[in-house]
Amino acid sequence: MKLLLIEDEPMLLDEMEAYLIEQGYRCEKATTFAAGEDKIVLYDYDVIILDISLPGGNGLQLLQLLKKQQKEAGVLIVSAKDSLPDKLTGLNLGADDYMTKPFHLEELNARVNALVRRKSFKGNSQIQVDDLTIDPVAKTVSCNETFIPLTKKEFELLLYFIVNKNRVVSKQSIAEHLWGDHYDIVDNFDTVYVHTMNLRKKIVAHTGIDYIKTVYGMGYKFTSA
Structure with a gap:
């Protein structure tokens, strides 16, 4: 399974990448709005982990781009913002899940696994x-x-x-x-x-x-x- 991690915090990005690679996922990274936009347009992913606050733009705009491009990737938003309006906006725009920073990498992995099963394998564990x-x-x-x-x-x-x-x-x-x-x-x-x-x-x-x-x-x- 191929993941795209769009996150501007270098330490968190490296931690997520290292942990998810250990779990058997193939990861690509983007640290800015523009880099994330390029990858979304050019490539397909199974799951995208998307930060809302990015240099050069808002992650929710990338979520809108995904839907416009009719991409089938599952989207997990991660954000330091914990307000109900932010969550509702992300989910209403088509995100599949939402996590608030800080979070445990084990929980991140569990959420990604659930998304992969739901999107690619209709919820089946096998x-x-x-x-x-x-x-x-x-x-x-x-x-x-x-x-x-x-x-x-x-x-x-x-x-x-x-x-x-x-x-x-x-x-x-x-x-x-x-x-x-x-x-x-x-x-x-x-x-x-x-x-x-x-x-x-x-x-x-x-x-x-x-x-x-x-x-x-x-x-x-x-x-x-």
């Missing part, structure tokens, strides 16, 4: 695709209770395919999802091909079904049986 069972929290995959050993990148890739089930995803979008701000280090898309093929082989070996189809000239598509 995802079922035919005989495949995926646990996003434990980060495990099994077929008929037999564990399928996946690398971290393979697990992230499988979740990305499932979230985008029946859609064609390009190699570039996969690279952006798996490597975030550093996806340009993938000089070509051979690395994406290798991760996809390894995942494909492991899933086929355990299920006998090739869920990941190559769409020549475009990318890949995950389809259930």
Whole structure:
């Protein structure tokens, strides 16, 4: 899952990033209104953690931009402001949740997990695709209770395919999802091909079904049986 952290307090931003990366999330950061605006327009995220008070603008304007762009990211507002009008404004503009600073990182993680389940997996703690069972929290995959050993990148890739089930995803979008701000280090898309093929082989070996189809000239598509 890919997160965007829009926060202008450097220490808090670094703490959130370090903690959420430990929980298995891929994080990108923005410290100003303009930087947040650029990332929202150019990229897609699963969850955006959004501060209201930002250099150069108000976070609520970014929330309006998200809705105008018809982005599907879950939005968790974090703010030092604890007034009821601020909360109501954020929620009425389409935010999914609201936390007041200071907060415990454990609670932040729990709120993010809940948002991911609600947005991507319809509230389920586990995802079922035919005989495949995926646990996003434990980060495990099994077929008929037999564990399928996946690398971290393979697990992230499988979740990305499932979230985008029946859609064609390009190699570039996969690279952006798996490597975030550093996806340009993938000089070509051979690395994406290798991760996809390894995942494909492991899933086929355990299920006998090739869920990941190559769409020549475009990318890949995950389809259930």
